């Protein structure tokens with residue numbers, strides 16, 4: 001049988017334009033429009049599971065059956081994008097999908113409708129060539145990745161991917177293959193002190209100053225942790241802070257939020273314990289300065305918790321992807337992702353190896369004039385096709 005050729009740049013362009021021109025911006029999402037469009041393109045006998053997440057919001061799993069039902073790889077991509085507004089200064093309309101010199105511009109072009117396009121082109125290739133498989137291949141399109149991850153949670157609880165033994169996240173990876181991603185622990189801290197006339201600060205307990213002291217101690221603790229060979233140092237940043245009412249009043253209340261990014265050697269449970277110790281220590285020190293009208297109170301809430309995850313760089317999944325990557329023009333250096341993906345919810349429950357490998361430069365994600373080089377979509381489509389042909393095709 002004559003094998004169909006790899007998709008052309010023109011095919012990548014046409015498909016990606018359809019995806020980008022369908023507005024799936026958060027917070028509405030509206031991913032169901034794309035799910036229904038994908039379903040309409042598929043032959044009816046292809047196994048597919050549409051999971052409704054909310055009104056107009058859905059996720060989709062397409063399964064190509066293998067000889068065995070166990071194992072197999074899941075390609076995962078999200079269909080939602082972050083919000084956008086023309087008023088932000090876009091040169092071309094964010095849903096126009098304008099192409100200039102191999103580059104397609106639009107919200108989601110890079111994060112991550114380019115990856116979705118590469119998944120769909122891989123699926124099309126396998127179907128058109130009637131490739132017979134040893135084990136199943138799953139194409140999983142999720143909703144709501146850019147917010148709370150409703151889609152991947154529903155995919156997990158559906159059980160449809162329970163037998164999968166490897167996951168490829170098709171998020172933009174800057175022409176590289178990534179084996180790890182940082183975790184995130186976001187905390188909100190509320191501090192209550194005692195107000196006083198600012199001319200006599202020792203009569204009060206200054207909540208703003210304690211917020212500053214506490215956040216700095218937490219940051220010092222986090223950044224003293226060991227440096228990961230690929231992901232670099234753990235980081236901590238104060239990203240919100242409120243407190244105080246007038247220049248001449250010692251503030252009785254302050255709140256701040258921190259975004260902490262962790263490496264795989266630190267569990268969020270341990271990290272939380274260390275933060276609690278720092279808070280206890282500070283309260284102990286402040287015990288000596290409590291005033292007649294009150295004491296320092298600190299309460300901490302975790303508002304987001306994603307573990308850092310890693311697959312050994314020597315694992316066959318990573319090695320095979322890199323070997324194929326070298327043949328299709330993808331850089332085989334070491335890479336990790338600083339931001340979390342759907343894998344942060346999937347991998348800790350499934351305990352399977354994963355890679356992040358998808359078209360586009362993640363530095364352009366969420367930006368005004370977001371764009372992707374269509375040749376990158378072509379390269380990653382080739383990577384996915386060859387990975388399946390090499391590891392999973394029936395002889």
Ligand SMILES: [Zn+2]
Pocket residue numbers: 078111112145171
């Ligand atoms: Zn993304």
